[in-house]
Amino acid sequence: MKSLEPMQQVIARLARLPGVGRRSAERMAYRIATDRKGLARDLAQALTELESTVVCCSACGNLTLKTEDPCTLCADARRDRSQLCVVEDPQSIQQLEAAGSYRGLYFCMMGKLSPMQGQDIPPAQVTALLDRIREGEVREVILAFDSDVESDATTSFLHQQLEQLGVQVTRLAFGIPAGSGIAYADPVTLARAMHGRQSYET
């Protein structure tokens, strides 16, 4: 017995979400189809609302309301405009802002170099980043990507592009995460923590 066509359509779309395989998508679709509280309608409405009101900030790529472009971060006069933190996507901005230790601006690449998964950085974003640096206001570019092979390739690529412009390029420190210890760290994390060791400051 094949699933009904409308179910198959929902399953195929749910399976495009990150971390959702075919089986999870099926399970979700069945829950949606049998929900007695109108989940299908509620979710459809929320998605339509999202699509019609939320855009990527024309300056940094962060999510923002159509009525607030540039976004509140880019428009905030108190932020340090000499620092530009380059991230993979808007969710990274959310996380870094939650940490609360950065007061500069952001720039989303909207992807990372990942030829194995058929993903790439949109070329227009690279051009936009380099144009932004050429404007001359930015003194330091902080590359803030994940700690995996694709992110390393992305960081390396962006570093090559940026160093030709004479701007200072830094990246996030890699090391032992807070609340964890040597016993729990994998060899790569330990090697990076050792490589990036810092002078002891009291």
Place this chain on the structure above:
Amino acid sequence: MKSLEPMQQVIARLARLPGVGRRSAERMAYRIATDRKGLARDLAQALTELESTVVCCSACGNLTLKTEDPCTLCADARRDRSQLCVVEDPQSIQQLEAAGSYRGLYFCMMGKLSPMQGQDIPPAQVTALLDRIREGEVREVILAFDSDVESDATTSFLHQQLEQLGVQVTRLAFGIPAGSGIAYADPVTLARAMHGRQSYET
């Protein structure tokens, strides 16, 4: 920085899906919001289509098109109408049909007894099941639920209700799954496999 209101609405609804926690829902919502191929619109359309065309079969509760009620299984004259397989939800029907070893009809309870999670069997479904048995066509009711505490409670409850009607009640065998072995089986599975041991047939 709080998420934008339209993002929060999508996140809250995605978090109602099975197996989706707050963090997964956020990750999905960000992917949806930044997708360049219209995922938000596509998914919203598919959900709206699902909601307007798919219903639960008025006879068995299986998912079916509004234009095909009762569903194709209930309407199939070749199926054995003396057997009724009682399941938790339509997805169980899909799974059992894929196994292809059952030729009777189905009945969905649309839930199981799960007071800890605030879930219950809709009382109307229990009444509908008992009414169906009273019609006299069904000789054997097969209780086909999962192997967990809530399912055991549900099976036990339904058995009590059904035995008063004089119908034969069976349930799925519990034991070692195909392709697995004793080394991988947990103690409860082993105890159940031992308890349900069968005479050796050649």
